[in-house]
Amino acid sequence: MGHFVNVEDLSSNQVMHLIDRAIAYKKGEVKHVTGHVVNMFYENSTRTKHSFEMAQYRLGMHIINFEVQTSSVQKGESLYDSLLTMKALGVDTAVIRHFDDNYYEPLMNLGINIVNAGSGCGSHPSQSLLDMMTIYEEFGNFESLTVAIIGDLVHSRVAHSNMQLLKALGARVLLVGPEWYFNERMLQWGEYVDIETAIEISDVVMMLRVQLERHDDVMLMSAEGYHESYGLSLERQKRMKPHAIIMHPAPVNRNVEIADALVECSQSRIVRQMENGVYMRMAILESVMEG
Amino acid sequence: MGHFVNVEDLSSNQVMHLIDRAIAYKKGEVKHVTGHVVNMFYENSTRTKHSFEMAQYRLGMHIINFEVQTSSVQKGESLYDSLLTMKALGVDTAVIRHFDDNYYEPLMNLGINIVNAGSGCGSHPSQSLLDMMTIYEEFGNFESLTVAIIGDLVHSRVAHSNMQLLKALGARVLLVGPEWYFNERMLQWGEYVDIETAIEISDVVMMLRVQLERHDDVMLMSAEGYHESYGLSLERQKRMKPHAIIMHPAPVNRNVEIADALVECSQSRIVRQMENGVYMRMAILESVMEG
Amino acid sequence: MGHFVNVEDLSSNQVMHLIDRAIAYKKGEVKHVTGHVVNMFYENSTRTKHSFEMAQYRLGMHIINFEVQTSSVQKGESLYDSLLTMKALGVDTAVIRHFDDNYYEPLMNLGINIVNAGSGCGSHPSQSLLDMMTIYEEFGNFESLTVAIIGDLVHSRVAHSNMQLLKALGARVLLVGPEWYFNERMLQWGEYVDIETAIEISDVVMMLRVQLERHDDVMLMSAEGYHESYGLSLERQKRMKPHAIIMHPAPVNRNVEIADALVECSQSRIVRQMENGVYMRMAILESVMEG
Incomplete structure (x- = not known):
C-alpha cells in the first residue's frame, strides 16, 4: 500500500x-x-x-x-x-x-x-513527472539544462511542482510571467527574468495554461495582450535555440499562450507529453x- | 429468466x-x-x-x-x-x-x-437482503433477536421491507421515530416504542437515514434536535447491550442519525453492510x- | 486506417x-x-x-x-x-x-x-445502413421495392441518406410529409406523393421522427393534428399491403408518428432495426x- x-x-x-x-x-x-x-x-x-x-x-x-x-x-x-x-x-x-x-x-x-x-x-504530481520524463527523454540529463516556466506561476497546478523538481534534479530554472502571478517564495527555486531573455537562452520553454475557468479576478489584460506580452509567438519561437523544445500541460488556449501554428510544430513536445x-x-x- | x-x-x-x-x-x-x-x-x-x-x-x-x-x-x-x-x-x-x-x-x-x-x-430489496445477511452472519438466527428500526419509518425505502422480512423470519421488531413518520399499518409487523427502551433491549439497532433530499416538507425539527430525540448519541450507545450491533443503510448524516464517532466503532456494522x-x-x- | x-x-x-x-x-x-x-x-x-x-x-x-x-x-x-x-x-x-x-x-x-x-x-450513416440491411434481410433485393419515407424530410438525419441510398440501390422512393418539410432538391431521388397513395402501394413504410427537441420553430400543427395528417394510424395500417413492413429510426413519439399499438405489431421492424x-x-x- x-x-x-x-x-x-x-x-x-x-x-x-x-x-x-x-x-x-x-x-x-x-x-x-x-x-x-x-x-x-x-x-x-x-x-x-x-x-x-x-x-x-x-x-x-x-x-x-x-x-x-x-x-x-x-x-x-x-x-x-x-x-x-x-x-x-x-x-x-x-x-x-x-x-x-x-x-x-x-x-x-x-x-x-x-x-x-x-x-x-x-x-498535479503525475503531470510534473510526465514533464520530467519528457525532458529527460529529450536531453538525457537535467544538470546541463535551462528551463523557462512562463505564465501563470501562481494558479498553475504544475508550476510549483516543476520548479521544485527541476531545481532538485539540477536544472537552472527561469521564471517568467506577469508580476501579479509572481511571489517571492518562488525565488528559492528559480530566477525571475524577462521573456525575451528566457526564450533565447532556454533549452526547454515550458508554457503554462492561463486558467481562465479558475480565477474570478478578471485577467488584467486581454487574450491578445497576453499573447503579445507573454505568449510564444511565431516571432519569439524563431529566437529559440534550434534544439530547444516547447512544452505545455494542455489544454492549450491557442493564440493565447502559444501561437496556433506552433502547437504541433517540430519543436513542440505537447503531443509527446500526452x-x-x-x-x-x-x-x-x-x-x-x-x- | x-x-x-x-x-x-x-x-x-x-x-x-x-x-x-x-x-x-x-x-x-x-x-x-x-x-x-x-x-x-x-x-x-x-x-x-x-x-x-x-x-x-x-x-x-x-x-x-x-x-x-x-x-x-x-x-x-x-x-x-x-x-x-x-x-x-x-x-x-x-x-x-x-x-x-x-x-x-x-x-x-x-x-x-x-x-x-x-x-x-x-x-429497496437488495438493501433489505444485505441487511438480513449482516444480521444472520452476526447471530446465526433471527428467532432470538429483537431489532429496533429507528427514524424515518415512512420515507425510508428499507424500513417497510425490513419490518416485513424480520417479522417473517421470526424476529421481534421495535419501531421508533417521530410520530409524523409513523402509521398504524406498521403495527402488523412491530411494536411502536420509545427510543430509550428500544436502545436498551435490542440486539440490532438499525438507524434509518433522514432523507433530507427526498421530502419537501421541512423536517419538523433541527438536525441537532433530531439527534437529541432520535439519534444514536454516545450516551445512548453506552446503554446498548454489549453484543448489540449498529446498522445504517448509508449514506449517514453524521451527528444526525448517528454520532460521528460511532460510525466506525467496534459495534458498528455499517462498513460490513457495504x-x-x-x-x-x-x-x-x-x-x-x-x- | x-x-x-x-x-x-x-x-x-x-x-x-x-x-x-x-x-x-x-x-x-x-x-x-x-x-x-x-x-x-x-x-x-x-x-x-x-x-x-x-x-x-x-x-x-x-x-x-x-x-x-x-x-x-x-x-x-x-x-x-x-x-x-x-x-x-x-x-x-x-x-x-x-x-x-x-x-x-x-x-x-x-x-x-x-x-x-x-x-x-x-x-446518420450507420442508421441508414442498418435500415438498408433490414430491408434487404426482408426482401432480398431493392429493385422490386417501393419505399415511402414519411414525415420531417428536412430535419431528419436519415431521410436524405436513405433517399440517396435507396435510389442508388434501385428502389422507387416516395416522399411524403408537410410541405414545409419538403424541398425541390429531393426530387432527384424520389416522387412527392400524398400519404394515402403511399401507404397503399409501398413495400416499406418508413416513418421519420418528429424531432421536437431539434427545431425552434413551433411545429405548425398539434401532435394530434400531425398524427391525423401524416401519422401511421390503425386505419392507415389496415390499407398497407399485407407483406409491407413498418420502419422508424426511434425513439418513436408514440401516437404522433405511429399509433402506440403498431410499434410492436407483426408488420413492424422497429425492434429488428435496433x-x-x-x-x-x-x-x-x-x-x-x-x-
Missing part, C-alpha cells in the same frame, strides 16, 4: 526510478498489476482522466468510474465517506482530482492507495500498488 | 437461500455467470450502483452503464422504450433505480430480467440469471 | 458488402478486431451509443467513453484538440456524434479513424479498422 500525493515527498532517486519505469513501459514492457481502481474526478478532465484509464487498462486493472454528478455526493456525502464505501466494495486504489488543496490528508489511513490526479491550485503521460501513470500505479 | 423486484414475493426459504449463496461468495466461491447487464439509475447512487457493478464484474458479466442524463430520456423516451432498446441490443438483465414506486410493473413481460435497485419510497452488499448482489444476479 | 463519415462516399458495392458482413455477424461469425476506441457523443443518445458499445464489445475492442459534460470541453477545448489528445493516449478509432453538419472535415488527417454516429441535421444496428456497426468498425 502506498500513496502518491505530491512531488515534495519524492527524492531525486525516486523520480529517476519512476522515469526509468515509464520509459520501460514505453519501450513495450508488459506487466499485469491486478487490482480494483476507482477514478473520482470532482473537476472536469479529459487528458488526465483518460490517461489514467488507459494506464489502468494497460496494466490489466479493473476500472470503476465514479461519476460525481450522479453519486451520493449530490446528497451531501463527503469524500471520506465515498471513499470508505469504495474500500468496503473492494477497491484498493483511488485516483482522485479534487478542488481542495489538501483533500487527501484525511484519507491517508483508510487502507486504500491514494493517487492525486490534481488538487486545487496545489499540485503520450508519455500514459506510461508515467503506469509507473505511478505500479509503484503505489507495490507499496 | 427471473425478476427481483420486491421482498414481499420472497418466501423465508428463498431469503435464507440467497443469504447462503451470498455467504458462499463471501467465502470465496467463484462462479461465472455470462450475460449482458445494463445499469439504469434514474436517481443518484454511490453504494448501490457501484456495489452492483462490482458484483457484475466478479461474476464476469458484460456491463453497460446507461447514463440517464445523456440518453434519449432527455428527448422524452419512456423507461419502457429505453428498455425495449436495451433488449434489442442484446441485454438480458437490467438493474434499475427509479423514482416511481411501481415502475417495474409494465416491464415484466419484455423478456428481460428486472432487478430493482430502489423504487420511489417503495422498496461489504456484504457485493456478495448479496452476486447471489441476486445469479438467481435471476438462472430464473 | 479508414473513415466512415457519410453514405455519399459509398458505392452500391460497398453498401452490399457491409450488409453481407453485418448478416454474417448476425448469423454468428466471431471476429476479434483489436483496438482502442473512444465514443464521443456531443448530443444525447441511447440507441446509437449503446449499439456501438455493444458492437465494440463483441469485437473485443477496448472502449473508452468520453463524457463531454465532465471533460475539458467545459474549459473550451475544441473537438480537434480533444481528438488530438485521444490519439496521443493511444486511441485508434473515434465514434463521434456532433451537432455540426461537417464536424469531421478538420479531423480527417489526424491519423485516427473517424466513424460518424450522427452529425447535425446532416447525416437488433440489426449492432451487427451493422460491427461491420462498419471492421471496415474502418481494416482500412
